[in-house]
Amino acid sequence: MKHAVVLDGTRCRGCTTCIKNCPTEAIRVRQGKAAILSDRCIDCGRCIQVCPHRAIRSVSDSLDRLKDFRYCVAVPEPALYGQFRHLEQVDQVLNGLLHIGFHKIFEAAKAAEILAEYVARRIEGSPAKFPLISPQCPAILRLIRIRFPRLIPHLDPLVMPMELAATLARKEACAETGLPPEEIGVFAIVPCPAKVTAAHSPEGLSQPVLDGALSIRDVYLRLLRPMEGQNNLLPLSASGATGVGVAMSGGASHARQAKRYVAVDGIENCIQMLEEIEDGRQPDVDFIELAACTQGCVGGCLTVENPYAAKMRLRRLMDEMSPTSSWPAEPEELDQEIITFSRTPQYSPAFRLDPDRAEAMAKHLRIQALEASLPGLHCGSCGAPNCRAFAEDVVLGRASADDCIFKVRERMRDVAGPESDAYLPPPFRQKKPREGSE
Amino acid sequence: MEPVRLSYPVEGGDFIQAGEASSKMKMTLKKLGLPADVIRKAAICMYEGEINMVIHANGGRADVEITMDQITLRMVDQGPGIPDVARAMEEGYSTAGPEVRSLGFGAGMGLPNMKRYSDELHIDTELGKGTTVIMKIKIG
Incomplete structure (x- = not known):
């Protein structure tokens, strides 16, 4: 991958x-x-x-990739709208996109509303286990896949808004232009690297539905000029406030009208929540929305504006919008085939020491023994984040025990005697250079 | 084959840290490649044991021993002991005070959950001396 x-x-x-x-x-x-x-x-x-x-x-795709296709569709994530200072309507951004090489727009926000409608109409409810975990943040999806395998069945198996938007947009574009699907380029405009990766290697789909993903940051710079002095804006915006709101933590819960939900943002908070769900001691809720970035997608590291300012701007835009798009989803847009996972995410045990349990236990014993001989300062000089990770690296053959500066110091003292101590940086010295100097 | 042994101190009165031993143990069990349902049972037993020691015993120690066929959890404290073990095993029975309950603990599910999620449960308690709870979880 x-x-x-x-x-x-x-x-x-x-x-x-x-x-x-x-x-x-x-x-x-x-x-x-x-x-x-x-x-x-x-x-x-x-x-x-x-x-x-x-x-x-x-690495995100460059705008030059648009040249590889005869007709290009932009799938902007709603976090994009929060980046501009004096935006009065979403159409300013969408019209701008038509000036930088795109021929058609399909908003991820609109797809988010279609997904919400699908959820509302789903008579039998979700096939996943309760509490449901939102599948919207690909970093969280991947985290669950490598560290919380027991929670995979809790994922509500719905594609991401940008994925649904891409599928629907390609279909529409084919019908409108008569071009074959491969001559249509569909590009998401995304706030984070997780979505760039997901565009190329989707978690819940057996085949990618996007041709690539551009970063909000790159597109922002290119949009500034075409967005100046715009007049005669085409009415392109197809989403209501609900769809735009999914760029913020809690937005997905609101879109699906979840009554008892909790929305968690920030990767450390998400990990803590996942630990709790795994042990069955999560808050008493039906739906858990998790976003790796602070405040949700507005906090993505490929955005321009700080997450709080972006959120405030989105709110202001949303105040001027109708709650949802003015027309309901078409039956073909609510097709289960395109709206749900086409493959089940599989556990990928990235932390397992060995596929064989006896071997894993033997390795763990060696790791424990080595860790006990390490200083426990987690100085990072060996290149690992802490002493335990270093011990693991040594036992798994990714590092040598001599990479620990304290181990080296012991050897230096053996060779050069106790005076060598003074030549080490202060954290590594055992004695003060001069006794009683203070 | 030598078992893997883990040991975690549990601080008394520290509700924020409670659950830490459980989380750390869980990560180790995942590294060892144990089945997910076994990990879950062990984590629940450990968490309940931790909480009990935090609430009632001013802390203690949690020792874990992992062999190829089972996980043994040993929760040792020097707390007041359990006066009536039979009642403590009843669902909903708790001697936790109002402050503890206001934090959402003390629902009287601690020992019942430990019994439910372990394959064997032994409680050795002496008033004024302390309690040792041993739980075994079989690895299928």
């Missing part, structure tokens, strides 16, 4: 900021540069946000 989160080796200085902040311990520093353990990365973008050297980026 190809991740959208990538490292720029020329910028990385090998500091330990990212390894310490990664919620799945998916980064190590090797040969002075950070490196991502692909099977553990959930593309949440935490590392991108914390990197002081801007060395971790998200």
